Amino acid sequence: MNDFSQIEKELRKLRPARPSPILFERVEEAMTDGRADASHVRQPERLRYNWLSLGFGLAAAAVLVLFAAVKMERQQQTGKEIAQTSREPEAAPLLNRAQKSTSTDKFVPAGATRLVYNTRDEGLQFAGNSGQPLRRMRYQTHETWQWRNPTTGASLRVSYPAEEVVLIPVSGQ
């Protein structure tokens, strides 16, 4: 077994250097400041940091809520303005139309178009007991009908696809 008593004795004779007198003054100053700080509430530093973090977090959340509220209010005001500007010109004709519709609720035909986009010849045939041959033509069309109310200026347009079969008598020369 090793006996280290001699070396330990030698080591204990060796004295660490003394700290500078300034260190004591600095520590005393820090202690005095710390005493002043801690005289009211002495709490663990970690807890203080947590409270600080919590405080900053709450403040940030409050600011965000405030911004959100202001933004929503502005959006509502803009919406009101839009509604107000659009309501008068729109609402007035609607109102007039509603009032006038009872008296002048008449639409007159304003136009009709018939677009033939496909024609197919299906050959000759005889209809019934007739001895005259007929040519069977199939037309695929797109028809559009339009009406207009001359009082209000309103118009109505209806478009639909249509198919028509036409039998054309064929006369022999």
Next chain:
Amino acid sequence: MQNLLSHEDWKSCFSEVAPGLLLFARQWVQSAADAEDVVQEAFVKFWRRNHKIENRALLYAAVRSIALDFIRRDSRRARREATAVGDTDEFIEPQFEFEDDTQRALAEAIDFLPCEQREVLVMKIWNELTFAEIADALGISQNTAASRYRYALAALRNMLQPQ
């Protein structure tokens, strides 16, 4: 139970432990001025948290932690100190008051010890901590602390033995 809350208490406690604490801090920071900064911060923090001087392991753990933070704080300083820590045997020199050449040789031999052995030696010899306290402060087992201490003594004895 001695408590550091009293003004006079802290003065007597600090004057008693300051030299050992400074020597302990010098294991990580090279200059004496930096070591004093570390010790001041650690001791004031220890006092403000209302710790008792009996719980010395906390005080030394605080010194160690603040010293390591001190090194990390400045990158240039960190590089310089990291180099010093890496070459601890050459550059970190605990400050001792020499009375003769034998003590000077002993101090120089201490400088050649590995850092982990030297910090245990400093805590045991010049701060009079128990192995339990050293283990608490360094976050190691008591057996490890005791082993490092014995290795340090054995190494010193070998270094100082006349050839």
